[in-house]
Amino acid sequence: MRQPALTRLMMVLTALLLSGLASAVAAQDTCAPPNIRTDVRPGPADGPTEVTVGTYVVDLRGIDDVEQTITLDIALRMRWTDPRLADWEGCRLALADIWYPMLFLRNSGRIFMRWPQTVSVEEGGQVTYLQRGAGTFSSYHSLRTFPFDVQDISLRFFPLNWTKPKVSLVADPEYSGIAPVLNISDWQVLDYATVVGAQTLETTGKTHATYDMVLTLKRYSGYYVHKIMLPIALIVIMSWMVFWIDAREFGTQLGLSATAVLTMIAFIFATTNLLPRLGYFTLLDRYIAVATVFVFAALLQCLATGYLATQGRKGTAHRIDVLSRIVFPVVFTGLCITFFWRLI
Secondary structure (H helix, E strand, O other): OHHHHHHHHHHHHHHHHHHHHHHHHHHHOOOOOOOOOOOOOOOOOOOOEEEEEEEEEEEEEEEEOOOOEEEEEEEEEEEEEOHHHHHHOOOEEEHHHOOOOOEEEOOOEEEEEOOOOEEEEEHHHEEEEEEEEEEEEEOOOOOOOOOOOEEEEEEEEEEOOOOOOOEEEEEOHHHOEEOOOOOOOOEEEEEEEEEEEEEEOOOOOOEEEEEEEEEEEEEOOHHHHHHHHHHHHHHHHHHHHHHHOOOOOHHHHHHHHHHHHHHHHHHHHHOHHHOOOOOOOOHHHHHHHHHHHHHHHHHHHHHHHHHHHHOOOHHHHHHHHHHHHHHHHHHHHHHHHHHHHHHO
């Protein structure tokens, strides 16, 4: 009967010894969680806590014109000074154990964090937080000049829990940039910039400091020119060939005009998936619409001259054909120049 009692006694003594050793180690461990208030910001009471923010675009995965979204992989660095952490120099601390200016993203979407939620503490309590995240975010870009558009797409960060008099943001030029190789083929990056400002939220009426990461992108339009615009121009020119056919050859004229109209309709249906579905006309939509009207107008002209020829007015039909050879190309070219003038 004494053996179990002796065993239990040894287990209790061992537990007490291990507990005492753990307490001693924790007392000597300089990286133990600091005993500070995480809801009290560091810095002067009469001035803001200055937070330096830098972002680096690791990858640009895609831009969805219809959904108005951009998919990014970015790295974020935040720095601030907390004198209360001066004794923790050289340590890594959990983000939840210290004060930090949690940044929220104005753009709708969700960001997935990839690195641990920890910070490093340097001399004098300087805190550095590094994080890398990826996600798909709203981009709010207009496509009225598609496919010759240049877009300024920005992501806006701001500390929702702290107003501008409490926390100010400063751009970090040392940790701002974009990777030289990106996983996107249909856009060219023209510029990358960071802008610090302020925004008053409509929901709360409070003003917060903001940090904007702005990407200036230009779409590669060659694909749409070769695959859509050039074939449509050839179809329009084909419809004008009826102006050089004698009006008495009404069957030939009508066959060529009808073929041009059907070809245009079939081509539009075939390329529908290549174009964004929007509630307004883009530059390419206007070009296609005008081209379709001109092809149909050539068919109507063919019917008119054919009717005149059958009524014995061959001379009038011929004069209309000669005039059409000039008017149709000039007007179509003039409209195209009007559409694309501001892009030249």
